[in-house]
Amino acid sequence: MRFSQRLGLAPASKVAQRECMDDDLRSSLWSLLTLFYWDTYEPPYSDTFTRPAYVRRSNLQSLMFSLWLHFFKQPIDTIDVYWEQCHKRLRDLFFRAEWNEVYDFVEFVAEYGPERQKDTFIESCNSYLETENSAYRFVSGQITEITSEEEIAEVDSALANASAYAGTKAHLTAALALLSSRTNPDYRNSIKESISAVESLAKKLAKDDSGTLGSVLKALEKSKKLHPALKNAFSSLYGYTSDADGIRHALLDEPNLTKADARFMLICCSAFINYSIEAFNSE
Template identity: 45%
Template structure:
């Protein structure tokens, strides 16, 4: 992860890719399509050139040109190299971010090999999307959003609202950093940092440096009228971090926590932080 991401200088939307595809993700997706489809090309029997006609990818390209590109199939270039070059230009120079996802769905729809290979293709695409922190995943062979606009907005708002509280902001930045690290994400400690941000803001609001989260929530409830159901939800989240998967304990076994777990905790905690700051200031 780069300096600008680690210390919160890069906008959230550049870290969590929604309605955009950066160069790294675009290259990763293209490489996956190349490896799983284009590079599996085999020549027609006895042919001396890499012709499309008669090859194992002929039907794939015909479907793409007819049903997706809406072009005449007799305009398909003769060679595999020319055909890929034409698609390359569209993918890297012409297409907007959403058209790239349209093209990926078309590749899944017209995938030219067996179901097991198609599953592997979808898995590799998902790996690219996860590594590059896209909000989209391949689910049932469709590109599906897994992070909403409201969730991203909550994180952005919390980082702005906590400007006066450097300790809280540091916990949130660290949580985001650990969750979105492209090389080695640490979901366990990302969750820990999210709940630590809540603990920090509660101590600030109550002016009780040594208060546990439970005690701080009770003070806030008495002083500001915190709804009992909301207090209960926060207490349960705190219990989750204390118990589930040994997040707050030095366990030796490998964690089974995922991006979804870390994202849920970060969004839940930023929602509460935003609520608490607005309610008490």
């Protein structure tokens, strides 16, 4: 805590930054982009008689082409010839952008930038997002509004654990993407994808194409790997994941589904997936 904060002259903590971004956070994210990407610029060649800092044929050419083609949606022949000018343009755009556009940009660079920097860049971003009390974090390569570290870990673990179950992982990834969209979030379909992830796993673990969460619960109960309290909790989840036109049907027909609903379902389904895979694999 700084001197001013200890004396009560400055707030000790910020209000969670949701649907906004203050100057401290924006500057921190730009600094990370600078350290991990812009400062790594290497010119295509060095010549004492010509200016060497070209964008084309440099180590950042691929990233710049991707930005212009897929992010800015501009012709690549509008890319600045020299890196100094290109860098200035990126900086000006970054600091003029809306809060959600900044997150779009950071997410895009992480995805399309050199692979060797990606993991440490994302880790550093999450550290600063936490420090600046942002309501968003990188989860599986996407910036999403899941603020609890435990929630982030649960979803990340589910995506990692589901690697051997392609259908489950695909549904979880889709649920996260639909929830995380900053321009067009789709909470209803995010919930459907979370539910589908559980159903897909149930079929695999129960070795039954018509398998449901109920059949997995029975198998876990039979093997004595499920505590009765957990069984009751997961049975409540079964009301959402049942194929019958029961609670799930009523839930998805609800006209006022919120981000909280979709986030709860993603976390809950991720937790069940983690538990089930670990329990079955320990047999």
